[in-house]
Amino acid sequence: KLTHWDADQVVRFRQYVQMGLEQWRIALSSERIDQFTVYAEALLATNAHLNLTSITDPEGVAEKHFVDSMSPLLLDLPDTALSVIDVGTGAGFPGLPLALIRSQWRVVLLDSLQKRCRFLNETTERLGLTNVQVVHGRAEDTARVPQLREKHGLVFSRAVARLPVLLELCLPFLAVGGRFIALKGPDGPTEVDEAKTALRLLGGEIDDVKSITLPISGDRRTLIAVRKQKPISNAYPRKAGIPTRKPLV
Ligand code: SAM
Numbered sequence: 001k002l003t004h005w006d007a008d009q010v011v012r013f014r015q016y017v018q019m020g021l022e023q024w025r026i027a028l029s030s031e032r033i034d035q036f037t038v039y040a041e042a043l044l045a046t047n048a049h050l051n052l053t054s055i056t057d058p059e060g061v062a063e064k065h066f067v068d069s070m071s072p073l074l075l076d077l078p079d080t081a082l083s084v085i086d087v088g089t090g091a092g093f094p095g096l097p098l099a100l101i102r103s104q105w106r107v108v109l110l111d112s113l114q115k116r117c118r119f120l121n122e123t124t125e126r127l128g129l130t131n132v133q134v135v136h137g138r139a140e141d142t143a144r145v146p147q148l149r150e151k152h153g154l155v156f157s158r159a160v161a162r163l164p165v166l167l168e169l170c171l172p173f174l175a176v177g178g179r180f181i182a183l184k185g186p187d188g189p190t191e192v193d194e195a196k197t198a199l200r201l202l203g204g205e206i207d208d209v210k211s212i213t214l215p216i217s218g219d220r221r222t223l224i225a226v227r228k229q230k231p232i233s234n235a236y237p238r239k240a241g242i243p244t245r246k247p248l249v
Pocket of ligand 1: 159
């Protein structure tokens with residue numbers, strides 16, 4: 001697998017990010033593209049000794065990681081000061097690109113793998129980001145920390161679990177009235193059908209299910225937005241591992 005790009009590949013990465021975001025009418029300064037490039041190069045270099053991503057070509061990284069991470073901006077999200085958390089962020093997707101483009105947001109990047117958290121700390125430091133905090137832990141435990149429980153206006157998550165499980169991991173972080181945005185593949189609507197029980201038990205309501213198409217490959221994605229209607233019972237999330245083993249279905 002690729003561990004670094006030559007100058008030509010770097011140029012292509014920048015062009016694809018720019019092209020993709022232009023199609024979505026998301027403005028991007030050259031300073032921002034520089035930061036994306038530093039991040040992408042760190043991702044590849046670290047990927048040589050730590051498994052962060054299976055996508056390493058410039059077009060793929062640009063579209064499937066960076067542009068895809070911006071897709072929640074196609075929903076009408078506030079660009080005011082707001083606490084935001086990305087649950088199971090891995091190498092930082094979607095939380096880190098979003099933190100770069102929405103500097104008003106205070107963004108928590110949560111992951112249960114220590115090595116990924118170290119990469120995220122090094123990268124946010126290199127990028128000079130002051131609006132990002134990396135938290136190492138499982139969502140089931142971290143959601144019990146008073147400073148994090150029901151304290152976020154927006155929660156994001158991509159590629160962590162199916163929706164019924166994901167709701168139990170994510171809704172506890174959300175303040176009442178806030179929105180959880182799940183970044184899903186083409187079968188997102190099926191997952192919505194599976195999530196009725198979880199939504200009822202956790203006090204969430206589907207706000208929007210939006211089908212989108214990635215601007216370069218045409219691959220299909222689904223954004224699922226869930227509004228939190230009432231405070232969550234102290235019973236949730238259940239102990240680490242239980243949400244996955246016994247989903248609320
Ligand atoms: N969101 C990233 C993305 O889309 O590229 C990473 C996806 S990766 C497939 C799933 C990540 O979720 C892993 O980094 C894993 O450590 C993390 N994860 C899984 N279960 C978790 C949990 N219960 N609490 C916190 N992180 C979790």
